[in-house]
Structure formats: C-alpha cells, structure tokens
Amino acid sequence: MRGIRARDFTAAAADTASVGLSLFPLGVSFGVLVVHAGLTWWWATVFTAVIYAGSLEFLLLGLVASVTPLGQVAVTALLVNLRHVFYALSFPLSRVRPLGRVYATFALTDEAYALTAGEHARSWSGARILWMQALCQGYWVSGATLGALAGSLIPLTLHGLDFALTALFVVLTIDAWRAQRDLPAPLLAAASFALAALLAPGQVLPAAMAVFTTSLLIRYALRRRADSPVPDGHRHPVPAGAAAGGEG
Amino acid sequence: MPTPFYLAASVAVSAAITWGLRALPFAVLTPLRRSAVLRYLARQMPTGIMLILALYTLREVRPTVWADVVPTALALAAAIGLHLKTRNAVISVLGATALHVALSTFWPI
Numbered sequence: 001m002r003g004i005r006a007r008d009f010t011a012a013a014a015d016t017a018s019v020g021l022s023l024f025p026l027g028v029s030f031g032v033l034v035v036h037a038g039l040t041w042w043w044a045t046v047f048t049a050v051i052y053a054g055s056l057e058f059l060l061l062g063l064v065a066s067v068t069p070l071g072q073v074a075v076t077a078l079l080v081n082l083r084h085v086f087y088a089l090s091f092p093l094s095r096v097r098p099l100g101r102v103y104a105t106f107a108l109t110d111e112a113y114a115l116t117a118g119e120h121a122r123s124w125s126g127a128r129i130l131w132m133q134a135l136c137q138g139y140w141v142s143g144a145t146l147g148a149l150a151g152s153l154i155p156l157t158l159h160g161l162d163f164a165l166t167a168l169f170v171v172l173t174i175d176a177w178r179a180q181r182d183l184p185a186p187l188l189a190a191a192s193f194a195l196a197a198l199l200a201p202g203q204v205l206p207a208a209m210a211v212f213t214t215s216l217l218i219r220y221a222l223r224r225r226a227d228s229p230v231p232d233g234h235r236h237p238v239p240a241g242a243a244a245g246g247e248g
Numbered sequence: 249m250p251t252p253f254y255l256a257a258s259v260a261v262s263a264a265i266t267w268g269l270r271a272l273p274f275a276v277l278t279p280l281r282r283s284a285v286l287r288y289l290a291r292q293m294p295t296g297i298m299l300i301l302a303l304y305t306l307r308e309v310r311p312t313v314w315a316d317v318v319p320t321a322l323a324l325a326a327a328i329g330l331h332l333k334t335r336n337a338v339i340s341v342l343g344a345t346a347l348h349v350a351l352s353t354f355w356p357i
Contacts, residue, residue, distance in 0.1 A: 017337075017338055018336075018337030018338045018340075018341055019337075021337075021338050021341050021342050022341045022345070025345060038249065039250075039255070043255060046256075046259060047259060050259050050260075050263045051259055051262045051263045051266060052263075052266070053262070053266045055304075056262060056266065060258065060262055063258070064250050064254070064255055064258050065250070067249075067250050067254060070254075070257055070258065070261055073258050073261055073262060074261050074262075074265055077261065077262040077265040077266055078265050078269070081265065081266045081269045081270075082269060083297070084266070084269045084270045084273075085269055085272075085273040086273075086293065086297070087270070087273075088270075088273035088274045088276075088277045089277055089286055089289055089290045089293070090290035090293070090294075093274055105267065105270045105271035105274065106267050106270065106271070108270040108271075110301055113297075114294070114298060117294040118294075159349065159352040159353050160319065160323075160345075160348040160349040160350075160351065160352035160353065161345065161349060162305075163320070163323055163344065163345050163348035163349070164341060164345040165305050166302060166305040166306060166320075166323075166324070166327070167323070167327040167340065167341045167344040167345050167348075168337075168341055169298050169299075169301045169302035169305060170302050170324065170327045170328060170331070170340075170344075171327065171331050171337045171340050171341055172298040172301075172302075173295060173298040173299045173302055174328070174331050174332065175337070176294040176295040176298050177295050179294070179295075180291060180292070180294070180295060182292065182295070185292045185293075185295050185296045186295050186296055186299050188296060189295070189296030189297070189299045189300050190299060190303070192296075192300065193299075193300050193303045193304070197307075204304060204307065205300070205301075205304050208300045208303075208304075209297065209300060212293075212296050212297070212300060213289065213293070216288070216289055216292050216293065216296075217285065217289070220285055220288050220289075
C-alpha cells in the first residue's frame with residue numbers, strides 16, 4: 001500500500017513540474033501584491049489556502065483594499081469562477097474515493113482541469129489526481145507566503161512575473177491542440193473571446209465561455225443534421241442552461 | 249483600511265461560492281456524461297478554454313503602449329516557439345517568463 005502511494009506521489013510530482021514552475025512565481029508575485037495592498041503577510045497564506053482560485057484572488061485584493069461591500073465580492077466571485085461549472089463535464093471525479101472528492105472539487109482549478117484533460121491522464125488513479133491537486137496548491141500557497149514575507153522585508157518589485165500564467169495557458173493550449181487537432185474549435189474560441197470582449201467587457205471570461213459552448217453546440221447540431229439521422233436517446237440540449245449564465 | 253473581520257468574511261464568501269461552483273455541477277452533469285453531445289463537448293472544449301484563458305490573461309496589455317506590447321509579443325513568441333520545438337512545458341514557461349521579466353524590467357520607459 002505504501003509503495004503504491006509513494007509511486008502516485010512521484011508520478012504526481014512529475015505531472016505537476018511544469019504547472020508548478022508557473023504557479024510558484026505567480027504565487028510569489030501575488031504575495032508581494034498582498035503586502036503592497038497594505039495587508040499583513042499571512043493574509044497571502046489565508047487567501048491562497050482557503051479560496052484557492054488564482055484570478056479571483058488577484059481581483060479580490062483590489063476589492064478588499066477599497067473595502068468593497070460583501071455582496072459585490074460575492075457577485076465578483078460568482079462571475080469570475082462561473083467557468084468552473086464546465087469542468088465537471090470531463091474531470092474524472094469518479095476515480096477519486098468519496099472522501100477525497102471534497103478536496104478534489106475544492107481544488108478543481110484551471111490548472112487541475114487542464115492536467116486531467118489530456119489523453120495521458122486517462123490512466124491516472126484517484127490518489128495520483130489528489131496528489132496532483134495538493135502539489136499544485138502547495139506551489140501556489142508556498143509561493144504566495146514567500147512572496148509576502150520577501151515583500152515585507154525587501155522593497156523591490158520584479159515586473160513581469162505574472163507572464164508565467166500567460167505562458168502556462170499558451171503551453172496548455174498547444175498541448176490540448178496536439179491531443180485534438182481540430183481547427184474550428186480554437187477559432188470559435190478566439191471569436192467568442194472577441195465577441196465577449198466587445199459586448200461584455202466587465203465579465204469577459206464567463207461570457208466568452210458561454211458563447212464558445214453555445215457555438216460548439218450549434219456546430220454539433222449542424223454536423224448531426226449533415227450526417228444521416230442516427231437514432232439517439234440522449235438528445236437534450238443540456239449544458240445550454242449552465243452556459244446561459246454568463247450571457248445576459 | 250479593511251478590518252480583519254471584513255477580510256475574513258470576504259475570504260469565506262469567496263471560498264464558499266468558488267467551491268459551490270466547482271462541486272455542484274457534478275451532481276447535475278455526472279448522470280448526463282454518457283450523452284453524445286456532452287462527450288463531444290468534453291473533447292472539443294479543452295483547446296478552446298485554454299485559449300480563452302490565455303487571451304484573458306493579456307487583458308491588461310495596452311495595445312498602444314510599446315512598453316506593454318513589445319515584451320508581451322516577444323515573450324509570447326518565445327513561449328510558442330519553445331514549446332513547439334522542445335515540447336517541454338518547463339522550458340517553455342520558464343524561458344518565456346524570464347524573457348518577459350528581463351524585457352519589462354529593462355525596457356526604456
């Protein structure tokens with residue numbers, strides 16, 4: 001049993017090496033910003049350990065610095081993280097044992113979703129998935145804590161560290177593309193983003209994801225019509241309801 | 249200045265909503281996983297979602313400011329080039345970020 005656990009941990013450490021290299025420096029820059037916002041250093045640890053949603057934490061820092069009402073904090077959290085509802089479509093939660101699912105859903109970040117989205121993750125055990133998520137959070141929390149401590153000691157800022165997040169998503173896009181070479185999907189995504197940026201500049205992320213999901217559903221329907229009629233019992237237009245959330 | 253109570257409440261509200269958004273859809277969507285349309289979505293979505301997230305992280309780049317555009321464009325090219333060439337995410341992320349830090353720190357303002 002112990003041997004299997006050690007193997008899962010080692011595998012997860014290798015799985016998360018690249019993600020860690022972007023989460024850690026990004027955590028450091030978040031920690032520095034926490035101190036710059038006037039908060040005590042350990043709030044960086046609290047934010048990253050308890051909320052654990054990177055882009056929301058960066059936004060929240062600006063909100064709490066200006067003592068924004070809690071209702072508005074709640075709405076922001078809802079809009080920024082609305083995209084996570086889509087991750088339930090493919091995240092292999094059923095492989096995680098029931099007790100572990102509490103943590104697996106809590107730590108279902110963009111990075112955790114991306115790591116499990118690829119072809120190679122099909123064989124991952126529940127323990128390996130949990131270790132992967134725990135390690136990702138470990139990089140993030142320790143980076144933020146160190147950054148906040150360093151930021152309260154040294155008044156120096158490194159500009160441009162936040163590009164690590166962009167580089168990470170670029171790399172994940174290329175990897176996902178290699179798993180599923182289909183040009184229309186990324187083109188639809190880029191067009192959805194442009195549309196969302198034009199029409200809903202305040203909530204680009206959920207709007208773009210809703211438009212993208214809707215366009216994939218339309219494409220699916222068109223394709224079915226083009227193909228011969230295949231009998232199929234599951235034809236409810238399901239996730240449109242979940243997708244519509246960001247669209248109004 | 250925010251009080252510790254207000255900060256703790258903000259953290260609790262944000263954490264509860266985030267966890268809810270991550271956990272509740274499983275109850276709704278898991279029984280539907282076998283449907284053909286959901287399998288189609290699960291296969292088609294990752295590339296597009298990652299692309300949308302990548303574009304979203306660039307929202308603070310001001311398209312008319314050279315000091316913003318040049319380091320970002322060069323670092324993006326480095327990330328794409330390195331990853332196509334090496335297929336090693338560690339090298340790609342680290343190399344592109346180091347280039348971006350160097351360029352945005354030393355760029356003549």
